[in-house]
Amino acid sequence: MELVVPARFCGPPESGNGGWTSGHLARQVRTTPELPAVTVRLRTPPPLDRPMTVREVPGEGVVDGAVELVDGDHVVAQAWPDRGPGREAVPGPVPFEVAVAAGERFEGLADHPFRTCFSCGTGREAGDGLRLRPGRLEEDEAYACAWVPDTGVDVETVWAALDCPGGWASGIAGRAMVLGTMTAQVDDLPVAGAPHVVMAWQRGSEGRKHLSGTALYAADGRLLAQAEATWIAVDPTTVRPAGATR
Known part of the structure; x- marks a missing residue:
C-alpha cells in the first residue's frame, strides 16, 4: 500500500514530523494484547507529498507484523509491535x-x-x-x-x-x-x-x-x-x- 506525509505535517520545512510520520506508519502494524504498543525507527528524512510504499520487512528473524516504509530504494522507517513503555516510573500529571x-x-x-x-x-x-x-x-x-x-x-x-x-x-x-x-x-x-x-x-x-x-x-x-x-x-x-x- 501507499503512504503519504502531507506537507502540513512537517518538522523541518522539507521533511515530515517524526512523531506524526511514525504514528501514520504505526497504523499499519498489527498489535495484540501481549504487544499493544508500536516501535518505529526512523532511518532517513521522510519526504513530503510523495507516495511511499509500506511493505513487510524482508528477511529472517523479523518480528511478526513488522513493516517498513520505503521511498524508492531507500528505507525511511521500520515499525513493529512492542510490549510498550514501562509504566512504573511515569510521573503523574500537573494541573x-x-x-x-x-x-x-x-x-x-x-x-x-x-x-x-x-x-x-x-x-x-x-x-x-x-x-x-x-x-x-x-x-x-x-x-x-x-x-x-x-x-x-x-x-x-x-x-x-x-x-x-x-x-x-x-x-x-x-x-x-x-x-x-x-x-x-x-x-x-x-x-x-x-x-x-x-x-x-x-x-x-x-x-x-x-x-x-x-x-x-x-x-x-x-x-x-x-x-x-x-x-x-x-x-x-x-x-x-x-x-x-x-
Whole structure:
C-alpha cells in the first residue's frame, strides 16, 4: 500500500514530523494484547507529498507484523509491535494551569530550530499545528505543556503530541538532535476542545544518545497515551536534519 506525509505535517520545512510520520506508519502494524504498543525507527528524512510504499520487512528473524516504509530504494522507517513503555516510573500529571505556566518557559520561544514544526513550531497558525509549548517545571526536572486538541484528533496527532516534548526535555535547545526510535502505546484518544496535559522527562543519556519519556493525560488524570524515545545528538554542519529533528 501507499503512504503519504502531507506537507502540513512537517518538522523541518522539507521533511515530515517524526512523531506524526511514525504514528501514520504505526497504523499499519498489527498489535495484540501481549504487544499493544508500536516501535518505529526512523532511518532517513521522510519526504513530503510523495507516495511511499509500506511493505513487510524482508528477511529472517523479523518480528511478526513488522513493516517498513520505503521511498524508492531507500528505507525511511521500520515499525513493529512492542510490549510498550514501562509504566512504573511515569510521573503523574500537573494541573492544567501549571502546564500553561510552564509554557511561558518554553525555550523555543527564544530560539527554535524549526519554526514550521507541526508539533511545537512557533510559526504555525492556531488550528494548523499543535503549537505545543513544553517548559520545565519550576521545582522539577520534568517538563509539562498544556494542550487543547482541535477537531479531528487521531492516532497520528497523539504520536506528534508525544514526540516534541520529549526532545525539549532531553535538552534539544541549543543543539541539533534527531529522533532515532519511538515506542508509543495509545490507549484512548483525547477529546477535542478539552484540556489535556503532556508530561516529558529525561530517562538518561549515553554519549550522543538521549532517552526521553512522555505521557498524555486527560483533565481527570487518566493516562491516555505514553511513549519512550531515543534522540541522537548530531553535528549540524555535517548531518542533514532527519524528518524528526526539532
